[in-house]
Amino acid sequence: MEQQSAAKFRENVMRGSWDEAEKSLKELATHTNVPNELKKMQFLLREQRYLEYLQDGKTLEALTVLRQELTPLDYGSSRVHQLSRCLMISGKKELCQMAKWTGKGAESRQLLIDKMQAFLPPSVMLPPRRMRTLLDQAMESQIHRCPLHNVPSAALRDNVSLLVDHTCGNDFFPTENSQTLSDHTDEVWFCRFSPDGKKLATGSKDYSIIIWDVDLDTREIKMDKSLESHPYGVQYLAWSPDGKYLASCGPPDETADEVWIWDVEMGEVKSKFSGSDGDCLTTCAWDKDGKQLVTGGIRGQFYLCDLDGQRLSEFEGVRVQCLAFLGDGRVLAADTHHRIKSYDFSDLTDGSLIQETYPIMSFTCDRAGRYALINMASQGIHLWDIEDKVLVRKFQGLEQGYYTIHSCFGGVDEKFIASGSEDYKVHIWSINQEKPVFRLVGHTKTVNCVHWNPACPGMLASVSDDCTVKIWTTKDSPDELPSSRRSSCHPQWEPSSNGSSSNGYHC
Numbered sequence: 001m002e003q004q005s006a007a008k009f010r011e012n013v014m015r016g017s018w019d020e021a022e023k024s025l026k027e028l029a030t031h032t033n034v035p036n037e038l039k040k041m042q043f044l045l046r047e048q049r050y051l052e053y054l055q056d057g058k059t060l061e062a063l064t065v066l067r068q069e070l071t072p073l074d075y076g077s078s079r080v081h082q083l084s085r086c087l088m089i090s091g092k093k094e095l096c097q098m099a100k101w102t103g104k105g106a107e108s109r110q111l112l113i114d115k116m117q118a119f120l121p122p123s124v125m126l127p128p129r130r131m132r133t134l135l136d137q138a139m140e141s142q143i144h145r146c147p148l149h150n151v152p153s154a155a156l157r158d159n160v161s162l163l164v165d166h167t168c169g170n171d172f173f174p175t176e177n178s179q180t181l182s183d184h185t186d187e188v189w190f191c192r193f194s195p196d197g198k199k200l201a202t203g204s205k206d207y208s209i210i211i212w213d214v215d216l217d218t219r220e221i222k223m224d225k226s227l228e229s230h231p232y233g234v235q236y237l238a239w240s241p242d243g244k245y246l247a248s249c250g251p252p253d254e255t256a257d258e259v260w261i262w263d264v265e266m267g268e269v270k271s272k273f274s275g276s277d278g279d280c281l282t283t284c285a286w287d288k289d290g291k292q293l294v295t296g297g298i299r300g301q302f303y304l305c306d307l308d309g310q311r312l313s314e315f316e317g318v319r320v321q322c323l324a325f326l327g328d329g330r331v332l333a334a335d336t337h338h339r340i341k342s343y344d345f346s347d348l349t350d351g352s353l354i355q356e357t358y359p360i361m362s363f364t365c366d367r368a369g370r371y372a373l374i375n376m377a378s379q380g381i382h383l384w385d386i387e388d389k390v391l392v393r394k395f396q397g398l399e400q401g402y403y404t405i406h407s408c409f410g411g412v413d414e415k416f417i418a419s420g421s422e423d424y425k426v427h428i429w430s431i432n433q434e435k436p437v438f439r440l441v442g443h444t445k446t447v448n449c450v451h452w453n454p455a456c457p458g459m460l461a462s463v464s465d466d467c468t469v470k471i472w473t474t475k476d477s478p479d480e481l482p483s484s485r486r487s488s489c490h491p492q493w494e495p496s497s498n499g500s501s502s503n504g505y506h507c
Helices: 004-015 018-029 036-055 059-073 077-088 092-099 106-117 130-145
Strands: 176-181 188-193 199-204 209-215 220-227 236-239 245-249 258-263 268-274 283-286 292-296 301-306 311-316 320-325 331-335 339-344 349-355 360-365 371-376 380-385 390-395 407-410 416-419 425-430 438-441 447-452 459-464 469-473 493-495 501-505
Touching: 004 018, 004 106, 018 036, 036 059, 036 077, 036 092, 036 106, 059 077, 077 092, 176 220, 188 236, 188 459, 199 236, 199 459, 209 245, 236 283, 245 283, 245 292, 258 292, 292 320, 320 360, 331 360, 339 360, 360 407, 371 407, 380 416, 407 447, 416 447, 425 447
Parallel strands: 188 447, 283 320, 438 501
Antiparallel strands: 176 469, 188 199, 199 209, 209 220, 236 245, 245 258, 258 268, 283 292, 292 301, 301 311, 320 331, 331 339, 339 349, 360 371, 371 380, 380 390, 407 416, 416 425, 425 438, 447 459, 459 469, 493 501
Protein backbone atom coordinates (compact mmCIF):
# COMPACT_ATOMS: atom_id res chain seq x y z
CA MET A 1 0.00 0.00 0.00
CA GLU A 2 1.20 3.54 -0.69
CA GLN A 3 1.82 6.04 2.11
CA GLN A 4 -0.96 8.27 3.43
CA SER A 5 0.73 11.43 2.14
CA ALA A 6 0.76 9.97 -1.38
CA ALA A 7 -2.92 9.07 -1.18
CA LYS A 8 -3.72 12.59 0.09
CA PHE A 9 -1.70 14.15 -2.75
CA ARG A 10 -3.47 12.00 -5.33
CA GLU A 11 -6.87 13.00 -3.94
CA ASN A 12 -6.04 16.72 -3.91
CA VAL A 13 -4.78 16.68 -7.50
CA MET A 14 -7.82 14.84 -8.82
CA ARG A 15 -10.10 17.38 -7.06
CA GLY A 16 -8.08 20.36 -8.26
CA SER A 17 -7.31 21.46 -4.70
CA TRP A 18 -3.98 23.01 -5.64
CA ASP A 19 -3.02 24.65 -2.32
CA GLU A 20 -3.61 21.39 -0.47
CA ALA A 21 -1.73 19.50 -3.19
CA GLU A 22 1.28 21.80 -2.64
CA LYS A 23 1.28 20.91 1.07
CA SER A 24 1.03 17.19 0.35
CA LEU A 25 3.84 17.48 -2.19
CA LYS A 26 6.23 18.91 0.40
CA GLU A 27 5.57 15.87 2.59
CA LEU A 28 6.24 13.54 -0.34
CA ALA A 29 9.46 15.35 -1.24
CA THR A 30 11.11 14.09 1.93
CA HIS A 31 11.16 10.62 0.35
CA THR A 32 13.20 11.66 -2.69
CA ASN A 33 16.97 11.26 -2.77
CA VAL A 34 17.75 14.10 -5.18
CA PRO A 35 17.09 17.65 -3.88
CA ASN A 36 16.32 19.06 -7.33
CA GLU A 37 13.42 16.64 -7.77
CA LEU A 38 11.15 18.74 -5.52
CA LYS A 39 11.61 21.65 -7.92
CA LYS A 40 10.68 19.42 -10.88
CA MET A 41 7.54 18.16 -9.15
CA GLN A 42 6.51 21.67 -8.12
CA PHE A 43 6.92 22.84 -11.70
CA LEU A 44 4.66 20.09 -13.05
CA LEU A 45 2.01 20.75 -10.41
CA ARG A 46 1.98 24.52 -10.99
CA GLU A 47 1.99 24.08 -14.76
CA GLN A 48 -1.25 22.09 -14.48
CA ARG A 49 -2.77 24.75 -12.25
CA TYR A 50 -1.72 27.51 -14.67
CA LEU A 51 -3.19 25.80 -17.71
CA GLU A 52 -6.49 25.02 -15.96
CA TYR A 53 -6.83 28.70 -15.01
CA LEU A 54 -6.28 29.66 -18.64
CA GLN A 55 -8.90 27.22 -19.88
CA ASP A 56 -11.39 28.58 -17.34
CA GLY A 57 -10.72 32.13 -18.54
CA LYS A 58 -9.07 33.15 -15.25
CA THR A 59 -6.28 35.10 -16.91
CA LEU A 60 -5.24 37.12 -13.82
CA GLU A 61 -4.96 34.00 -11.66
CA ALA A 62 -2.97 32.26 -14.40
CA LEU A 63 -0.64 35.26 -14.73
CA THR A 64 -0.07 35.23 -10.96
CA VAL A 65 0.90 31.55 -11.06
CA LEU A 66 3.27 32.20 -13.98
CA ARG A 67 5.01 35.19 -12.36
CA GLN A 68 5.03 34.25 -8.68
CA GLU A 69 5.14 30.43 -8.71
CA LEU A 70 6.56 29.06 -11.97
CA THR A 71 9.20 31.66 -12.88
CA PRO A 72 10.84 31.84 -9.39
CA LEU A 73 11.57 28.11 -9.57
CA ASP A 74 14.27 28.93 -12.14
CA TYR A 75 13.52 25.67 -13.91
CA GLY A 76 12.46 24.80 -17.46
CA SER A 77 12.97 28.27 -18.95
CA SER A 78 12.06 27.16 -22.49
CA ARG A 79 8.83 25.61 -21.21
CA VAL A 80 8.05 28.79 -19.24
CA HIS A 81 8.41 30.84 -22.42
CA GLN A 82 6.09 28.45 -24.23
CA LEU A 83 3.55 28.67 -21.41
CA SER A 84 3.68 32.46 -21.40
CA ARG A 85 2.70 32.51 -25.08
CA CYS A 86 -0.45 30.60 -24.11
CA LEU A 87 -1.73 33.79 -22.49
CA MET A 88 -2.50 35.05 -25.98
CA ILE A 89 -4.72 32.04 -26.80
CA SER A 90 -8.46 32.25 -26.27
CA GLY A 91 -9.84 28.86 -27.38
CA LYS A 92 -9.44 25.53 -25.61
CA LYS A 93 -8.38 23.67 -28.76
CA GLU A 94 -5.63 26.15 -29.58
CA LEU A 95 -4.49 26.16 -25.94
CA CYS A 96 -4.19 22.37 -25.84
CA GLN A 97 -2.30 22.31 -29.12
CA MET A 98 0.20 24.99 -28.11
CA ALA A 99 0.78 23.58 -24.63
CA LYS A 100 0.67 19.95 -25.81
CA TRP A 101 -1.89 19.30 -23.10
CA THR A 102 -5.09 17.24 -23.02
CA GLY A 103 -7.20 19.88 -21.26
CA LYS A 104 -8.68 20.30 -17.81
CA GLY A 105 -10.13 17.14 -16.33
CA ALA A 106 -9.45 13.70 -14.94
CA GLU A 107 -7.27 12.63 -17.88
CA SER A 108 -4.67 15.39 -17.60
CA ARG A 109 -4.68 15.22 -13.80
CA GLN A 110 -4.04 11.47 -13.90
CA LEU A 111 -1.19 12.06 -16.33
CA LEU A 112 0.25 14.56 -13.86
CA ILE A 113 0.11 11.97 -11.06
CA ASP A 114 1.79 9.42 -13.33
CA LYS A 115 4.64 11.86 -13.99
CA MET A 116 4.98 12.56 -10.27
CA GLN A 117 5.27 8.88 -9.48
CA ALA A 118 8.45 8.67 -11.57
CA PHE A 119 10.22 10.80 -8.93
CA LEU A 120 9.12 8.65 -5.98
CA PRO A 121 9.92 5.08 -4.92
CA PRO A 122 7.08 2.55 -5.38
CA SER A 123 6.95 2.02 -1.62
CA VAL A 124 5.81 5.63 -1.25
CA MET A 125 3.52 6.06 -4.24
CA LEU A 126 2.23 3.15 -6.31
CA PRO A 127 3.21 3.12 -10.02
CA PRO A 128 0.48 4.11 -12.53
CA ARG A 129 -2.32 1.56 -12.86
CA ARG A 130 -0.39 -0.86 -10.67
CA MET A 131 -3.47 -2.84 -9.68
CA ARG A 132 -4.49 -3.32 -13.32
CA THR A 133 -0.94 -4.39 -14.14
CA LEU A 134 -0.97 -6.98 -11.35
CA LEU A 135 -4.35 -8.30 -12.46
CA ASP A 136 -3.15 -8.57 -16.07
CA GLN A 137 -0.02 -10.39 -14.93
CA ALA A 138 -2.10 -12.80 -12.87
CA MET A 139 -4.36 -13.46 -15.86
CA GLU A 140 -1.41 -14.00 -18.23
CA SER A 141 0.19 -16.37 -15.72
CA GLN A 142 -2.97 -18.46 -15.53
CA ILE A 143 -3.31 -18.47 -19.31
CA HIS A 144 0.31 -19.58 -19.63
CA ARG A 145 -0.36 -22.51 -17.31
CA CYS A 146 -3.58 -23.52 -19.06
CA PRO A 147 -2.68 -26.41 -21.40
CA LEU A 148 -5.75 -25.93 -23.63
CA HIS A 149 -5.83 -22.16 -23.99
CA ASN A 150 -6.70 -21.37 -27.60
CA VAL A 151 -8.55 -18.05 -27.27
CA PRO A 152 -7.01 -14.57 -27.84
CA SER A 153 -6.22 -12.91 -24.51
CA ALA A 154 -8.20 -9.82 -25.50
CA ALA A 155 -11.34 -11.93 -25.78
CA LEU A 156 -10.87 -13.14 -22.20
CA ARG A 157 -10.06 -9.86 -20.48
CA ASP A 158 -13.66 -9.12 -19.46
CA ASN A 159 -14.59 -12.75 -18.81
CA VAL A 160 -11.87 -14.14 -16.54
CA SER A 161 -12.50 -14.16 -12.81
CA LEU A 162 -9.50 -14.28 -10.51
CA LEU A 163 -11.70 -15.75 -7.79
CA VAL A 164 -11.08 -19.18 -9.34
CA ASP A 165 -8.20 -20.56 -11.39
CA HIS A 166 -8.63 -20.21 -15.14
CA THR A 167 -8.84 -23.44 -17.10
CA CYS A 168 -10.17 -23.93 -20.62
CA GLY A 169 -12.35 -26.74 -21.78
CA ASN A 170 -12.10 -28.17 -25.27
CA ASP A 171 -15.00 -26.15 -26.71
CA PHE A 172 -12.60 -23.76 -28.43
CA PHE A 173 -10.12 -26.38 -29.58
CA PRO A 174 -10.24 -28.10 -33.01
CA THR A 175 -11.27 -31.54 -31.81
CA GLU A 176 -14.41 -32.07 -33.92
CA ASN A 177 -14.05 -33.89 -37.23
CA SER A 178 -16.39 -31.54 -39.08
CA GLN A 179 -15.57 -32.78 -42.60
CA THR A 180 -13.98 -35.78 -44.28
CA LEU A 181 -12.98 -35.12 -47.89
CA SER A 182 -12.60 -38.20 -50.08
CA ASP A 183 -11.87 -36.72 -53.52
CA HIS A 184 -8.34 -38.13 -53.77
CA THR A 185 -8.11 -41.69 -55.09
CA ASP A 186 -4.85 -42.70 -53.42
CA GLU A 187 -2.72 -41.88 -50.38
CA VAL A 188 -2.69 -38.18 -49.46
CA TRP A 189 0.82 -37.09 -48.55
CA PHE A 190 0.74 -33.38 -47.85
CA CYS A 191 -1.54 -30.46 -46.96
CA ARG A 192 -1.01 -26.75 -46.52
CA PHE A 193 -3.32 -23.80 -45.90
CA SER A 194 -2.59 -20.61 -47.84
CA PRO A 195 -1.09 -17.70 -45.83
CA ASP A 196 -4.50 -15.97 -45.59
CA GLY A 197 -6.21 -19.22 -44.58
CA LYS A 198 -8.76 -19.03 -47.40
CA LYS A 199 -7.37 -21.91 -49.44
CA LEU A 200 -6.19 -25.43 -48.66
CA ALA A 201 -3.92 -27.41 -50.98
CA THR A 202 -3.53 -31.18 -50.71
CA GLY A 203 -1.10 -33.39 -52.63
CA SER A 204 -1.54 -37.10 -53.27
CA LYS A 205 0.06 -40.23 -54.61
CA ASP A 206 -2.69 -40.11 -57.27
CA TYR A 207 -0.59 -37.45 -59.09
CA SER A 208 -3.06 -34.66 -58.29
CA ILE A 209 -3.19 -31.47 -56.27
CA ILE A 210 -6.60 -30.34 -55.05
CA ILE A 211 -7.25 -26.70 -54.17
CA TRP A 212 -10.04 -26.24 -51.64
CA ASP A 213 -11.95 -23.04 -50.79
CA VAL A 214 -12.11 -22.31 -47.05
CA ASP A 215 -14.99 -20.27 -45.62
CA LEU A 216 -13.52 -18.76 -42.46
CA ASP A 217 -16.95 -17.74 -41.17
CA THR A 218 -18.71 -21.10 -41.45
CA ARG A 219 -15.45 -23.11 -41.38
CA GLU A 220 -16.67 -25.18 -44.30
CA ILE A 221 -14.38 -26.40 -47.08
CA LYS A 222 -15.40 -26.99 -50.69
CA MET A 223 -13.39 -28.18 -53.67
CA ASP A 224 -12.25 -25.37 -55.96
CA LYS A 225 -10.17 -27.14 -58.61
CA SER A 226 -7.93 -30.12 -59.25
CA LEU A 227 -4.45 -29.73 -60.74
CA GLU A 228 -3.78 -33.02 -62.48
CA SER A 229 -0.82 -32.63 -64.84
CA HIS A 230 1.79 -34.09 -62.49
CA PRO A 231 3.69 -37.10 -63.90
CA TYR A 232 4.26 -38.43 -60.37
CA GLY A 233 2.81 -38.21 -56.88
CA VAL A 234 2.87 -34.92 -54.97
CA GLN A 235 4.91 -35.16 -51.79
CA TYR A 236 5.45 -31.51 -50.90
CA LEU A 237 3.67 -28.16 -51.44
CA ALA A 238 4.64 -24.58 -50.64
CA TRP A 239 2.48 -21.45 -51.03
CA SER A 240 4.09 -18.17 -52.03
CA PRO A 241 3.67 -15.50 -49.30
CA ASP A 242 0.96 -13.71 -51.29
CA GLY A 243 -0.94 -16.96 -51.93
CA LYS A 244 -0.80 -16.46 -55.70
CA TYR A 245 1.54 -19.33 -56.52
CA LEU A 246 1.96 -22.90 -55.32
CA ALA A 247 5.16 -24.90 -55.72
CA SER A 248 4.95 -28.70 -55.83
CA CYS A 249 7.53 -31.48 -55.53
CA GLY A 250 7.43 -35.23 -56.04
CA PRO A 251 8.65 -38.27 -54.07
CA PRO A 252 12.32 -39.30 -53.78
CA ASP A 253 12.72 -41.28 -57.00
CA GLU A 254 14.34 -40.68 -60.36
CA THR A 255 11.14 -39.42 -62.00
CA ALA A 256 10.63 -36.50 -59.62
CA ASP A 257 13.23 -34.26 -61.23
CA GLU A 258 11.26 -30.97 -61.41
CA VAL A 259 9.62 -28.37 -59.21
CA TRP A 260 6.35 -27.08 -60.67
CA ILE A 261 5.19 -23.53 -59.95
CA TRP A 262 1.42 -23.17 -60.34
CA ASP A 263 -0.66 -20.07 -60.85
CA VAL A 264 -3.43 -21.05 -58.44
CA GLU A 265 -6.12 -18.69 -59.72
CA MET A 266 -5.59 -19.73 -63.34
CA GLY A 267 -5.13 -23.40 -62.44
CA GLU A 268 -2.15 -23.77 -64.73
CA VAL A 269 1.61 -24.21 -64.56
CA LYS A 270 3.50 -20.91 -64.64
CA SER A 271 6.97 -22.47 -64.86
CA LYS A 272 9.05 -25.53 -64.07
CA PHE A 273 12.51 -25.83 -62.64
CA SER A 274 14.87 -28.73 -63.17
CA GLY A 275 18.47 -29.02 -62.05
CA SER A 276 21.19 -31.30 -63.34
CA ASP A 277 20.66 -34.74 -64.84
CA GLY A 278 19.67 -37.31 -62.26
CA ASP A 279 18.39 -34.74 -59.78
CA CYS A 280 15.53 -35.59 -57.48
CA LEU A 281 13.80 -32.47 -56.12
CA THR A 282 11.58 -33.33 -53.17
CA THR A 283 11.28 -30.16 -51.08
CA CYS A 284 11.15 -26.39 -51.56
CA ALA A 285 10.62 -23.06 -49.77
CA TRP A 286 9.82 -19.46 -50.78
CA ASP A 287 11.67 -16.32 -49.77
CA LYS A 288 9.69 -13.66 -47.87
CA ASP A 289 9.01 -11.64 -51.05
CA GLY A 290 7.75 -14.61 -53.05
CA LYS A 291 10.17 -13.92 -55.90
CA GLN A 292 12.65 -16.72 -55.30
CA LEU A 293 12.45 -20.38 -54.41
CA VAL A 294 14.96 -22.84 -52.96
CA THR A 295 14.68 -26.52 -53.76
CA GLY A 296 16.67 -29.68 -53.23
CA GLY A 297 16.65 -33.41 -52.58
CA ILE A 298 18.64 -36.25 -51.09
CA ARG A 299 20.87 -36.77 -54.15
CA GLY A 300 23.13 -33.83 -53.42
CA GLN A 301 21.46 -30.94 -55.24
CA PHE A 302 20.42 -27.63 -53.72
CA TYR A 303 19.28 -24.71 -55.89
CA LEU A 304 17.95 -21.15 -55.83
CA CYS A 305 15.63 -20.23 -58.72
CA ASP A 306 13.21 -17.46 -59.68
CA LEU A 307 9.51 -17.47 -60.60
CA ASP A 308 10.35 -18.21 -64.23
CA GLY A 309 12.24 -21.36 -63.29
CA GLN A 310 15.66 -19.85 -63.98
CA ARG A 311 18.57 -21.08 -61.86
CA LEU A 312 20.13 -18.26 -59.83
CA SER A 313 22.62 -20.08 -57.63
CA GLU A 314 23.41 -23.48 -56.11
CA PHE A 315 25.32 -25.38 -53.45
CA GLU A 316 27.22 -28.52 -54.35
CA GLY A 317 26.96 -31.85 -52.55
CA VAL A 318 24.15 -31.02 -50.11
CA ARG A 319 21.72 -33.90 -49.62
CA VAL A 320 18.61 -32.02 -48.53
CA GLN A 321 15.75 -33.59 -46.58
CA CYS A 322 13.77 -30.41 -45.86
CA LEU A 323 14.10 -26.63 -46.31
CA ALA A 324 13.01 -23.33 -44.76
CA PHE A 325 13.58 -19.74 -45.93
CA LEU A 326 13.96 -17.32 -43.01
CA GLY A 327 12.97 -13.67 -43.07
CA ASP A 328 16.60 -12.51 -42.87
CA GLY A 329 17.44 -14.27 -46.14
CA ARG A 330 19.10 -17.34 -44.67
CA VAL A 331 18.06 -20.79 -45.84
CA LEU A 332 17.88 -23.66 -43.37
CA ALA A 333 18.43 -27.14 -44.76
CA ALA A 334 18.16 -30.50 -43.00
CA ASP A 335 20.59 -32.97 -44.55
CA THR A 336 21.40 -36.67 -44.34
CA HIS A 337 24.03 -36.04 -41.65
CA HIS A 338 21.32 -35.53 -38.99
CA ARG A 339 21.84 -31.79 -38.89
CA ILE A 340 20.35 -28.47 -39.95
CA LYS A 341 22.73 -25.96 -41.47
CA SER A 342 22.29 -22.32 -42.41
CA TYR A 343 23.06 -21.22 -45.97
CA ASP A 344 23.46 -17.77 -47.48
CA PHE A 345 23.09 -17.72 -51.26
CA SER A 346 24.30 -14.12 -51.50
CA ASP A 347 27.89 -15.09 -50.69
CA LEU A 348 27.61 -18.91 -50.79
CA THR A 349 28.56 -19.34 -47.13
CA ASP A 350 27.15 -21.85 -44.66
CA GLY A 351 27.31 -22.64 -40.98
CA SER A 352 26.23 -25.38 -38.58
CA LEU A 353 23.09 -24.70 -36.60
CA ILE A 354 21.58 -27.89 -35.15
CA GLN A 355 23.11 -31.34 -34.74
CA GLU A 356 20.95 -34.35 -33.94
CA THR A 357 21.91 -38.00 -33.42
CA TYR A 358 19.08 -39.53 -35.46
CA PRO A 359 17.78 -38.82 -38.97
CA ILE A 360 15.75 -35.63 -39.43
CA MET A 361 12.70 -36.60 -41.46
CA SER A 362 11.17 -33.12 -41.71
CA PHE A 363 11.13 -29.76 -39.92
CA THR A 364 9.24 -26.48 -39.92
CA CYS A 365 9.83 -23.03 -38.42
CA ASP A 366 7.47 -20.72 -36.58
CA ARG A 367 6.37 -17.44 -38.15
CA ALA A 368 9.03 -15.44 -36.30
CA GLY A 369 11.80 -17.77 -37.47
CA ARG A 370 12.96 -18.28 -33.89
CA TYR A 371 12.05 -21.96 -33.37
CA ALA A 372 12.39 -25.10 -35.44
CA LEU A 373 10.13 -28.12 -34.95
CA ILE A 374 11.89 -31.32 -36.03
CA ASN A 375 10.32 -34.72 -36.67
CA MET A 376 12.96 -37.31 -35.80
CA ALA A 377 13.09 -40.93 -36.92
CA SER A 378 12.00 -43.04 -33.91
CA GLN A 379 12.65 -40.12 -31.51
CA GLY A 380 9.48 -38.06 -31.54
CA ILE A 381 9.55 -34.30 -32.13
CA HIS A 382 12.24 -31.89 -30.97
CA LEU A 383 11.79 -28.14 -30.49
CA TRP A 384 14.96 -26.08 -31.05
CA ASP A 385 15.70 -22.44 -30.39
CA ILE A 386 17.41 -21.43 -33.64
CA GLU A 387 18.88 -18.21 -32.28
CA ASP A 388 20.42 -19.72 -29.15
CA LYS A 389 21.09 -23.10 -30.80
CA VAL A 390 19.63 -25.04 -27.86
CA LEU A 391 17.16 -27.92 -27.60
CA VAL A 392 14.10 -26.57 -25.80
CA ARG A 393 11.84 -29.61 -25.52
CA LYS A 394 11.25 -33.19 -26.66
CA PHE A 395 7.62 -34.06 -27.39
CA GLN A 396 6.52 -37.60 -26.70
CA GLY A 397 3.62 -39.85 -27.65
CA LEU A 398 3.57 -40.18 -31.42
CA GLU A 399 4.77 -43.13 -33.47
CA GLN A 400 7.21 -42.39 -36.28
CA GLY A 401 9.76 -44.71 -37.79
CA TYR A 402 11.46 -43.73 -41.03
CA TYR A 403 8.36 -42.44 -42.83
CA THR A 404 8.25 -38.71 -43.54
CA ILE A 405 5.64 -37.10 -41.30
CA HIS A 406 5.09 -33.35 -41.13
CA SER A 407 4.22 -31.38 -38.00
CA CYS A 408 3.29 -27.71 -37.53
CA PHE A 409 2.95 -24.83 -35.12
CA GLY A 410 -0.56 -23.45 -34.62
CA GLY A 411 -3.34 -22.12 -32.47
CA VAL A 412 -3.44 -18.67 -30.90
CA ASP A 413 0.07 -17.18 -30.93
CA GLU A 414 1.37 -20.57 -32.16
CA LYS A 415 1.23 -21.94 -28.62
CA PHE A 416 0.52 -25.48 -29.83
CA ILE A 417 2.08 -28.00 -32.14
CA ALA A 418 0.39 -30.81 -34.04
CA SER A 419 1.73 -33.82 -35.89
CA GLY A 420 0.60 -36.88 -37.75
CA SER A 421 1.64 -40.32 -36.59
CA GLU A 422 1.92 -43.94 -37.71
CA ASP A 423 -0.68 -44.86 -35.06
CA TYR A 424 -3.36 -43.26 -37.31
CA LYS A 425 -3.92 -40.31 -34.94
CA VAL A 426 -3.30 -36.58 -34.90
CA HIS A 427 -1.29 -35.63 -31.83
CA ILE A 428 -1.49 -32.14 -30.33
CA TRP A 429 0.78 -30.69 -27.64
CA SER A 430 0.93 -27.44 -25.73
CA ILE A 431 4.29 -25.97 -26.60
CA ASN A 432 5.09 -25.96 -22.85
CA GLN A 433 4.39 -29.66 -22.22
CA GLU A 434 6.08 -32.81 -23.45
CA LYS A 435 3.01 -35.06 -23.48
CA PRO A 436 0.00 -34.60 -25.77
CA VAL A 437 -3.07 -32.71 -24.62
CA PHE A 438 -5.16 -34.28 -27.41
CA ARG A 439 -5.11 -37.28 -29.70
CA LEU A 440 -7.61 -36.93 -32.54
CA VAL A 441 -8.99 -40.27 -33.69
CA GLY A 442 -10.59 -40.78 -37.10
CA HIS A 443 -8.06 -41.81 -39.72
CA THR A 444 -7.60 -45.49 -40.45
CA LYS A 445 -3.99 -45.39 -41.69
CA THR A 446 -0.81 -43.37 -41.11
CA VAL A 447 -1.39 -39.62 -40.83
CA ASN A 448 1.28 -38.07 -43.04
CA CYS A 449 0.80 -34.35 -42.50
CA VAL A 450 -1.19 -31.86 -40.48
CA HIS A 451 -1.51 -28.11 -40.83
CA TRP A 452 -3.16 -25.47 -38.65
CA ASN A 453 -5.06 -22.72 -40.42
CA PRO A 454 -2.96 -19.56 -39.86
CA ALA A 455 -6.08 -17.35 -39.95
CA CYS A 456 -8.32 -19.55 -37.81
CA PRO A 457 -6.89 -21.08 -34.61
CA GLY A 458 -9.95 -23.33 -34.43
CA MET A 459 -9.27 -25.19 -37.70
CA LEU A 460 -6.82 -27.99 -38.44
CA ALA A 461 -6.37 -30.21 -41.51
CA SER A 462 -4.87 -33.71 -41.61
CA VAL A 463 -4.14 -36.09 -44.49
CA SER A 464 -3.54 -39.82 -44.46
CA ASP A 465 -2.66 -42.97 -46.34
CA ASP A 466 -6.37 -43.79 -46.02
CA CYS A 467 -6.88 -41.41 -48.99
CA THR A 468 -8.84 -38.83 -46.99
CA VAL A 469 -8.46 -35.24 -45.87
CA LYS A 470 -10.01 -34.53 -42.47
CA ILE A 471 -10.96 -31.07 -41.24
CA TRP A 472 -10.99 -30.57 -37.48
CA THR A 473 -12.81 -27.57 -36.01
CA THR A 474 -14.05 -26.26 -32.67
CA LYS A 475 -17.48 -26.88 -31.22
CA ASP A 476 -18.05 -23.12 -30.98
CA SER A 477 -16.66 -20.01 -32.61
CA PRO A 478 -13.39 -18.89 -30.97
CA ASP A 479 -14.70 -15.32 -31.12
CA GLU A 480 -17.45 -16.18 -28.62
CA LEU A 481 -16.74 -16.74 -24.96
CA PRO A 482 -19.96 -17.24 -23.00
CA SER A 483 -19.40 -17.34 -19.26
CA SER A 484 -21.16 -20.67 -18.99
CA ARG A 485 -18.34 -22.27 -21.00
CA ARG A 486 -15.53 -21.06 -18.76
CA SER A 487 -15.46 -24.24 -16.72
CA SER A 488 -12.62 -26.63 -16.14
CA CYS A 489 -11.92 -29.14 -18.85
CA HIS A 490 -13.08 -32.69 -18.28
CA PRO A 491 -10.76 -34.96 -20.26
CA GLN A 492 -11.76 -38.33 -21.57
CA TRP A 493 -8.69 -40.47 -21.14
CA GLU A 494 -7.82 -42.76 -24.01
CA PRO A 495 -6.67 -46.19 -22.78
CA SER A 496 -3.18 -47.14 -23.85
CA SER A 497 -2.31 -50.56 -25.22
CA ASN A 498 -1.47 -51.94 -21.78
CA GLY A 499 -4.78 -50.86 -20.29
CA SER A 500 -3.45 -47.90 -18.29
CA SER A 501 -4.42 -44.30 -18.96
CA SER A 502 -2.39 -42.26 -21.38
CA ASN A 503 -1.69 -38.56 -20.94
CA GLY A 504 -3.80 -37.39 -23.88
CA TYR A 505 -7.43 -36.69 -24.57
CA HIS A 506 -9.69 -38.95 -26.58
CA CYS A 507 -11.77 -36.74 -28.83
